Amino acid sequence: MSDKAPLETAQPPANPAEARPTDISNPELWHFPMEYPLRIIGESSDALRREVEQILTSQFADFNVERIAERPSRTGKYLSLHTVLELKSVQEVNELYAALAASPLIKTVL
Numbered sequence: 001m002s003d004k005a006p007l008e009t010a011q012p013p014a015n016p017a018e019a020r021p022t023d024i025s026n027p028e029l030w031h032f033p034m035e036y037p038l039r040i041i042g043e044s045s046d047a048l049r050r051e052v053e054q055i056l057t058s059q060f061a062d063f064n065v066e067r068i069a070e071r072p073s074r075t076g077k078y079l080s081l082h083t084v085l086e087l088k089s090v091q092e093v094n095e096l097y098a099a100l101a102a103s104p105l106i107k108t109v110l
Helices: 046-059 090-101
Strands: 034-043 069-072 078-087 106-109
Touching: 034 046, 046 078, 046 090, 046 106, 078 090, 090 106
Parallel strands: none
Antiparallel strands: 034 078, 034 106, 069 078
């Protein structure tokens, strides 16, 4: 027998009218816990990296900012930040995307 905890399936919100635009679609397709690759893109600046570090450390207390990799665009105008997060619930996903969407420095999250 495996000593792994069973995967938890996310449930849709009780009242769909309360969902935020950043809330995930089809939460029943998400299974937690999971490793989640995250790519954040914005205009190239030190402020972008600081903002992303602040968001990730506020959302995930044990997050190590050294796990963020950077890749500039070919022209250097944009910066792509990559990391992998350990997500435990649909609430974590929704709160993360809401925080990222609230930043004017972040253009796209994949």
